[in-house]
Amino acid sequence: MTLSRMSRIRIGSAPDSWGVWFPDDPRQVPWQRFLDEVSQSGYEWIELGPYGYLPTDPELLSEETGRRGLKVSAGTVFTGLHHGPAVWDETWAHVSRVAELTRATGAEHLVVIPSFWRDDKTGKVLEDRELTAGQWRQLASGTERLGREIRERYGLRIVVHPHADTHIDTEENVTRFLDATDPDLVALCLDTGHYAYCGGDNVKLIETYGARIGYLHLKQVDPEILAEVRAEEIPFGPAVARGVMCEPPAGEPALEPVLDAAQQLGVELFAIVEQDMYPCPPDQPLPIARRTRAYLRSCGA
Template sequence: MTPSPQPPPSPSTRAGREPSGAGSGAGALCRIRVGSAPDSWGVWFADDPRQVDWRRFLDEVARAGYEWIELGPYGYLPTDPERLAEETGRRGLKVSAGTVFTGLHHGAAVWERTWAHVADNAALAQAMGARHLVVIPAFWRDDRTGAVLEDRELTAGQWRDLTRLTERLGREVQDRFGLRIVVHPHADTHIDGEETVARFLDATDPELVALCLDTGHYAYCGGDSVQLIETYGERIGYLHLKQVDPEILAGVVAEGTPFGPAVARGVMCEPPSGVPALEPVLAAAQALDVDLFAIVEQDMYPCPPDRPYPIAERTRRFLRSCGA
């Protein structure tokens, strides 16, 4: 049975370190490449009047000190590779990944529609020099309205379809675009907390399917990110860094609040004020001794246009103090 989100423990005292660049100085996280994403600027959709203009996002993410970005929802940033390369290049930005949403538990009937969506995203990511495609499972309830779209539990047949078709997706994306898929456990989807993540990983081929560990979503659903890294280290292919506010989360869990409204209430908070503590997560990731992207994603939809930049700048400064 899929576990309901559980409040994580209260934040512990965090011991900061002196800032040091990646690869230099004691304790530097030399295998971790830090970036940010449109999500940290309140961008959830390709086009929404409540979101900041894509030019402002690119300007501010570069000014805040990040070198790497994700593409975000397809169509938010320019989809012409030459134009996007010019816009990112002159700001000193590089692309780490694209992102797609899939509903592969629905079986073969959705494959062609899914692939058309994936191919557009993967082609742009490939053209921009990215090596990853973040794959997010479909929501079982609407992330804006909270309307229940389907049962939150998958049948055995749906689990087979999900794992089999995700492996197919991994193979096709790898063969055609040279990208590795990293599946993103996410609140209000069928892959969320410890039980469903373990079931999914145990049922899929490590050569075809890796994991994008989002520290905030995993904590939102009761998981321990450090424990996951230590248990399934060979499956960790990518990181999203975020934290949850434990007090707001406790209310969200008690009230059964859908994810979208929970975000609007501020459940995802600015580091280092929430949980999980990011220092031990980054240390556990560094101990894997592989190169990993760690992309900051602070869900803030919707948010005032002047709110994201100061948070992004402070977050980058905090991560430097952790050695990243």
């Protein structure tokens, strides 16, 4: 596979690949170290990660990323829009501040992660695993409203991230969500690891719903650990701590066919590496990041 075949794919990484899940946590590396090491690994693009981990002052953030040769591809927000209009004000308060910072960095995407139906640490069930028909309608209309407001006010495009232990997870639920939402307002952030975690075929989704793919997260799952996670009904957080998300190319799905399918869409796409590793030793991420970047280059990306 030649480099030219991946000319439309822009590779980056994220705080997630350095074990960062929270704005502030003593088990996480300082933000300065993350920026230093992601640059040393050969990446040019990063995501903001949890709001407040990286500097929220746009000038300081621009200075710190710029002097390391880094640019921002997206911000990330968390939503529970299936709960309907009652949660809109609280949602917008969170989303708007992230969107403002994202726009200030020059990025054009906002990754939207649905709320979890069970606690990702304790496994406590927070709500029913399946949405009612009414909740699906609220989810679709609320997400369309979010897409419209974000585009009109901030000039950003939302990309919704199917995620383990949320209501947008399996092939059935992802396709139902896509079929229920306006393509002009709502695109997908296809996370290869999460979709495989939930039993989906990444290449099939890209080939079937290519026009809806607006962004990629690259990760792999360890099939043996995933089988244990499913058998024991382990929630996502403890599954990550067990190592369910593994270093490429050791897991599934194979990333080269995914990247090739994405390249064939004929549009420019970010493909951001996100190897969930919370928590992890501080010296673990950099060698993995370097090897992963080298592996992706071998795929032509």
